[in-house]
Amino acid sequence: MRASRLMSILLLLQTRDRVTAQEIAGQLEVSIRTVYRDMESLSAAGIPVYGDPGHDGGYRLLDGFRAKLELLTTDEAGSLFFAGLPSAAADLGLGAIVTAANLKVMSALPPELRDRAGRVAERFHLDAPGWYSEAEPTPHLTTVADAVWNEHALRFTYIRWATPHLVTRTAEPLGLVLKSGNWYLVGHTGTGLRTYRISRIMELEVLPDSVSRPPDFDLAAYWAIYLESFDQRRHHHSALIRLTAETFERLPELLDPATAQAARDSATGPTPTGYRDIRLPIESTDRAIPDLLRLGAGAEVLAPESLRDRIATETAAMARRYGH
Template identity: 85%
Template structure:
């Protein structure tokens, strides 16, 4: 582990004119004290590294010194696809590997290309989790990821919505998907390819059995089809609403994307007052009530009658509360 860290420090020094101990510590996720010891080890090994004190100080290599240490290991090469997703790499336990791979790539570039690559990293950042939602704890994510990398079958206890809630499942892991900050396992089971939310895995056992990966399986294509079919399954019913023009224009901000897109596809022509009728896909009456209340007074439920009555009752209760 220390040899790998010393190599990373050396590569970091080769990619920058000067770097502080604090910057090295943050990059490699170690303490500043550890960095001091590592710098002493590099110097003792004959590496011409110098430290300058002061506000503009830091460590640097003797001008012209280059070490050919930028050959990628297998793990580093496999991790490069996560280079733009630092939080995802960290979740999977690959943060240090991605850092080392990036340093090797940067050190192999000529100075002018290295500067351009640095400017891209400074100007673009991808934040995968969605707004207004907390990141779910995923204690078994690293273990599942290792099973995916190593193509090993797994058995796990899983909490689902349907009864019985706690079930035991066996799967051949085919891939991981990060969707709106949540991790999902795509696995092959006796009943076909299934999707599991990693945060709902309670216990996990890696089996001593290799998997048989379908030769034509495409993870990205599967996920696209899965999301589309998932939206169709969860929207089992619909409600007829009448919207004013302002509410109709703001549907994309007020509803989830699948519901807003489906509603827009059913819209009729506006009447003389600018009102439009839409068919809003809903999961259930209980789930529809907060969604429709979010639309405010610019939306009126026309059908079904039970949903209209429950929205009216909720509105009366809210008005009574605020009058009080």
């Protein structure tokens, strides 16, 4: 572990003109005291590294010195897929490995390409999770990922929305998907392919049974089909809504993309007064209430009558709350 860290420091020095102890500690997730000890070890090993004191100081290599690079390790090569997803790599316990792989690749680039890659990293950043949502705790993620990689079956207890809420499942893991900051396991069960949200896995056991991975399984293709069928399953019902022209134009910002698109595709009109009638896909009356209230006074529920009554009751209660 320490030898790998020393190599990472050396590669970091080769990719920068000057680097501070604080920057090294942050990159390698160690203390500054550890960095000081490592720099002494590099110097004792004959590496011509020296430090410049002061505010603009830092460590640097003697001009012209360049160490012979090692090739990427197996783990580092496998982690390159996560080079642009540091938070995902950290979730999977690959943060240090990805850092080492990036350093080796950067160090091997010619100076002009290294500078360009550095400018790209400084100017573009990918933040996968959506707004106003915190990452879910996924204590079993690394174990699941290990089972996916090593092709071992899993048995786990799982919390789901339907009753019974707590169930036990056995699955052959085929892949992991990161969607809007949430991790999902795709696995094969006795009833076919299933998708499980990893944050809802309670107890987990890795089984000795090996997974028979289908040779033609395409994780990306499966996920695309799953998302399409998910929206179809989610929206069992629909409501007839009359919208003002302004609210109709704002549907993409007021509803999730699939619902907004379905609503716009069903639109009739506009009428001479500018109104449009739409068919809004809904999962249930209870779940439709927040979405419809978000549309504000620019929307009127026409049918079903039960949903119209619920909206009337809710808005009347809100009016009383505000003294009207």
